[in-house]
Amino acid sequence: MIHFLPLLLLIISCPLSQSNQFCDSGYGCGAYEGGLSRSSSSKILIKGGTVVNAHHQEVADVYVEDGIIVAVKPNIKVSDDVTVLDATGKLVMPGGIDPHTHFAMECLGIESIDDFYSGQAAALAGGTTMHIDFVIPVDGSLSAGLEAYVEKAKNSCMDYGFHMVITKWDDVVEREMEIMVKEKGINSFKFFLAYKGALMINDELLLEGLKKCKSLGAMAMVHAENGDAVFEGQKKIIELGITGPEGHALSRPPLLEGEATARAIRLAGFVNTPLYVVHVMSIDAMDEIARAQTSGQRVVGEPLVGTDHCSFNSTQKALGIDDFRKIPNGVNGIEERMHLVWDTMVESGQISAIDYVRVTSTECAKLFNIYPRKGAILAGSDADIIIFNPNSSFEISASSHHSRSDTNVYEGIRGKGKVEVTISGGRVVWENDDLKVVPGSGKYVEMPPYNYLFDGIDKAETTYLSSLRAPVKRSRATS
Ligand SMILES: *[C@@H]1O[C@H](CO)[C@@H](O)[C@H](O)[C@H]1NC(C)=O
Ligand SMILES: *[C@@H]1O[C@H](CO)[C@@H](O)[C@H](O)[C@H]1NC(C)=O
Ligand SMILES: [Zn+2]
Numbered sequence: 001m002i003h004f005l006p007l008l009l010l011i012i013s014c015p016l017s018q019s020n021q022f023c024d025s026g027y028g029c030g031a032y033e034g035g036l037s038r039s040s041s042s043k044i045l046i047k048g049g050t051v052v053n054a055h056h057q058e059v060a061d062v063y064v065e066d067g068i069i070v071a072v073k074p075n076i077k078v079s080d081d082v083t084v085l086d087a088t089g090k091l092v093m094p095g096g097i098d099p100h101t102h103f104a105m106e107c108l109g110i111e112s113i114d115d116f117y118s119g120q121a122a123a124l125a126g127g128t129t130m131h132i133d134f135v136i137p138v139d140g141s142l143s144a145g146l147e148a149y150v151e152k153a154k155n156s157c158m159d160y161g162f163h164m165v166i167t168k169w170d171d172v173v174e175r176e177m178e179i180m181v182k183e184k185g186i187n188s189f190k191f192f193l194a195y196k197g198a199l200m201i202n203d204e205l206l207l208e209g210l211k212k213c214k215s216l217g218a219m220a221m222v223h224a225e226n227g228d229a230v231f232e233g234q235k236k237i238i239e240l241g242i243t244g245p246e247g248h249a250l251s252r253p254p255l256l257e258g259e260a261t262a263r264a265i266r267l268a269g270f271v272n273t274p275l276y277v278v279h280v281m282s283i284d285a286m287d288e289i290a291r292a293q294t295s296g297q298r299v300v301g302e303p304l305v306g307t308d309h310c311s312f313n314s315t316q317k318a319l320g321i322d323d324f325r326k327i328p329n330g331v332n333g334i335e336e337r338m339h340l341v342w343d344t345m346v347e348s349g350q351i352s353a354i355d356y357v358r359v360t361s362t363e364c365a366k367l368f369n370i371y372p373r374k375g376a377i378l379a380g381s382d383a384d385i386i387i388f389n390p391n392s393s394f395e396i397s398a399s400s401h402h403s404r405s406d407t408n409v410y411e412g413i414r415g416k417g418k419v420e421v422t423i424s425g426g427r428v429v430w431e432n433d434d435l436k437v438v439p440g441s442g443k444y445v446e447m448p449p450y451n452y453l454f455d456g457i458d459k460a461e462t463t464y465l466s467s468l469r470a471p472v473k474r475s476r477a478t479s
Pocket of ligand 1: 390
């Protein structure tokens with residue numbers, strides 16, 4: 001059922017117990033409990049929790065007003081009109097930021113099943129409060145691509161930003177990149193070294209792109225696999241008679257990722273601009289990144305916690321039932337990642353809660369230049385907050401998740417820790433396993449250029465150029 005509130009906000013209530021499908025304005029949905037939800041309160045006090053930031057943790061109260069964190073300190077006193085949430089014994093942390101999603105993305109003629117609305121609802125139920133999606137140009141046009149994505153994101157129920165993919169090169173694209181950075185709040189561009197015949201670009205375009213990124217203070221991102229070799233590998237595997245999904249992995253062995261990662265790193269080093277390698281999947285690629293980092297090059301790998309959420313349901317996946325090359329690429333993850341990272345990394349003792357905050361939100365906010373507005377529980381930051389109970393537990397299942405997909409790659413996984421409350425833009429949207437999201441309430445977050453990786457890059461350039469001066473003096477012999 002759909003209920004219009006006096007505020008003209010559309011609130012959807014979707015108890016987990018009631019449905020295994022995602023609730024949106026077109027589906028049947030849990031009944032609204034009547035009266036104005038407490039989630040509409042604009043003043044919230046989170047009492048007695050351990051507030052965790054990437055630099056420090058302390059027991060403190062957090063006071064939120066009109067979507068912004070106003071104060072973080074012990075024993076805050078408030079009046080009766082404030083919603084009070086007890087967080088005693090629990091952790092109060094910044095909501096997750098997922099740097100890598102593909103909502104409503106067209107792939108082989110179909111669209112990924114989670115759009116901005118269902119994908120974001122899933123995110124919020126899992127404690128992620130912001131994501132950055134990839135705008136795909138339309139026939140190479142960045143502005144047409146952006147227009148299409150602005151339309152796709154219209155019903156957003158949490159904050160989001162955009163990266164921009166570059167698929168061709170000419171003067172128009174170059175000018176549009178400048179407009180994206182200076183007027184549209186986009187500070188990163190992605191280049192595909194894979195997907196021959198579709199998104200793949202050659203080294204000449206990559207070099208042009210890296211130079212342009214550098215001149216704009218934008219981050220260059222690469223999908224690093226050798227697309228020509230993957231194409232060759234696919235032919236070989238099909239010729240061997242392997243048509244099932246295992247052919248996908250067999251046709252693109254790690255050395256092809258290692259080669260493309262090494263090439264992208266060296267070309268970015270040659271141009272002297274920062275590089276972000278998305279979804280690092282193999283030791284070969286990781287070794288290249290680690291080596292570059294050790295040598296002081298500004299290279300970032302995305303191994304840990306970007307989800308690449310790009311889900312397709314079983315009907316869509318079945319398009320490739322006789323040929324793995326026709327399986328739309330991608331799986332879910334945005335709802336699961338905060339729990340999985342906690343369980344596999346913190347619960348197992350490998351990293352601390354402080355590190356957890358760093359890898360799930362703060363570092364991403366810094367890389368995309370929106371810290372401390374995002375990725376921190378500080379006075380003045382956006383009120384994107386989770387209350388996490390480390391003593392509770394979670395279980396993943398397609399029957400209770402919020403994605404529109406009928407399958408979940410993490411089906412059946414259980415672990416410790418649970419996101420009990422999610423606050424997005426100062427509104428309680430997830431509490432008691434109950435999701436109350438407001439379509440249209442999500443804001444587009446503009447991301448400025450020149451993140452910290454650009455600091456000092458000019459000096460490095462000057463040093464490099466001066467080192468190139470030819471020491472040998474020559475003079476033309478006169479007759
Ligand atoms: C979780 O367990 C710890 C250790 O036993 C305890 O100090 C804390 O209060 C518990 N928190 C909750 C919310 O039960
Ligand atoms: C998958 O999504 C497509 C497109 O929305 C739909 O037609 C199909 O019925 C869905 N399949 C399942 C199993 O949910
Ligand atoms: Zn991706």
